[in-house]
Amino acid sequence: MMRGMRIGARGTRAAVAVSVVLLAGVLGWAEGPAQVVLPTPEGSWSIPGNYAGRRPAAGGTVEIRGVGVLSFDPAAVRTTRPDLFAPGHFSVFDVVVHLAERGEIALAYRWDEGTATHVILSLNGLPGWWYDARYPGGEFERPAVRMDHFPVRDGMAIRLYLEAPERLAAIERSFRDEVVRRAANAGRVVVPEVTIRGPRWTLVAHDVVVEPSGVRGDVFQPGLVTALDVLLALGRDGRISSLTLAWHDRLDNADPVDSFMVHALRAAEGEAPFAEGCMLVHQTGSAGLEGFLAPHGHGSSHVHLTADLEALVSPEHVRWTWLCP
Numbered sequence: 001m002m003r004g005m006r007i008g009a010r011g012t013r014a015a016v017a018v019s020v021v022l023l024a025g026v027l028g029w030a031e032g033p034a035q036v037v038l039p040t041p042e043g044s045w046s047i048p049g050n051y052a053g054r055r056p057a058a059g060g061t062v063e064i065r066g067v068g069v070l071s072f073d074p075a076a077v078r079t080t081r082p083d084l085f086a087p088g089h090f091s092v093f094d095v096v097v098h099l100a101e102r103g104e105i106a107l108a109y110r111w112d113e114g115t116a117t118h119v120i121l122s123l124n125g126l127p128g129w130w131y132d133a134r135y136p137g138g139e140f141e142r143p144a145v146r147m148d149h150f151p152v153r154d155g156m157a158i159r160l161y162l163e164a165p166e167r168l169a170a171i172e173r174s175f176r177d178e179v180v181r182r183a184a185n186a187g188r189v190v191v192p193e194v195t196i197r198g199p200r201w202t203l204v205a206h207d208v209v210v211e212p213s214g215v216r217g218d219v220f221q222p223g224l225v226t227a228l229d230v231l232l233a234l235g236r237d238g239r240i241s242s243l244t245l246a247w248h249d250r251l252d253n254a255d256p257v258d259s260f261m262v263h264a265l266r267a268a269e270g271e272a273p274f275a276e277g278c279m280l281v282h283q284t285g286s287a288g289l290e291g292f293l294a295p296h297g298h299g300s301s302h303v304h305l306t307a308d309l310e311a312l313v314s315p316e317h318v319r320w321t322w323l324c325p
Helices: 092-101 165-184 228-236 287-292
Strands: 002-007 034-038 060-064 068-072 107-112 117-123 129-134 157-162 189-197 202-210 240-248 259-267 279-285 317-323
Touching: 060 092, 068 092, 092 107, 092 117, 092 129, 092 157, 129 165, 165 189, 165 287, 189 228, 202 228, 228 240, 228 259
Parallel strands: 060 157, 189 317
Antiparallel strands: 002 107, 034 240, 060 068, 107 117, 129 157, 189 202, 240 259, 259 279, 279 317
16 A cells, blocks of 8 residues: 655645654774673563663754755654654654745655655656665765654764656665565564674574563664664574663764664574674665675765664665674
8 A cells, every 4th residue: 555745846735544674883983881781680681771862853864966065953853653763863855854844845645655755756747766874973875764764863964866767766665675674473473584693603583582671662663673673683583692772872983873783692502602892783684685785994874873773674685794803
């Protein structure tokens, strides 16, 4: 089922019902992050405590190729995904809709049930748009994450451009496969393959059932599964024996960060060693996307989207590896 929407310059938004992928670290984190070691002394793999990031409050910019650089005030942006985001938080897509409501651009879009996301049909009369995003201290990375999933932070820069048709088609196929996979598993998130690659060892787990932990209830609505929940599922299944995370308000010149990052992990099989002084980075996706991800030193297309802020539908794989000094 699809629901459509069109916003023209000086237009207004009609009523519409709406429904409903990598940790990559930056070395040189701030001193004194709050550490969490799992399991807890009671044997729980739930992250204790109440961690909350800052809501977007400072202005950001959107560069639209052929239009220019537009600014936005986070206080004026409302989410099109109240099923996904907690009050005060919103996505890159919501910023684009906000610009159309302000009359800065002409936008036509629809909700596509088959991909479980909003799809831009045209912007200023042209089809084929995709986006890039950069958090403070990060880089533009050409993500393959649903535009209405990508959370906005203070100081964020957003770029919209006309994407190659073959790349857009690959992203759409990946999204459709995720929806089919989740339906085949009765609405549960089951990841066919999870890989953790260490310097001298590799752990591979198949058909991992992932449950929501609610660790980022400050940003997301209850019941949403994140990429970090994949590691917690491996712990509950006994595939890893311990996990050390740290909450970072900032990382060097990246501020705010307000996220958990993984600093140490011990695999249950063979008691693989901790990777002290490193950071675990990850990628979600599918085999069909591998030729369409931007190459860079971290081996991921989502360098500054942390695992606890990547909402999952049902990816084909989640791959983790260590980033070390």
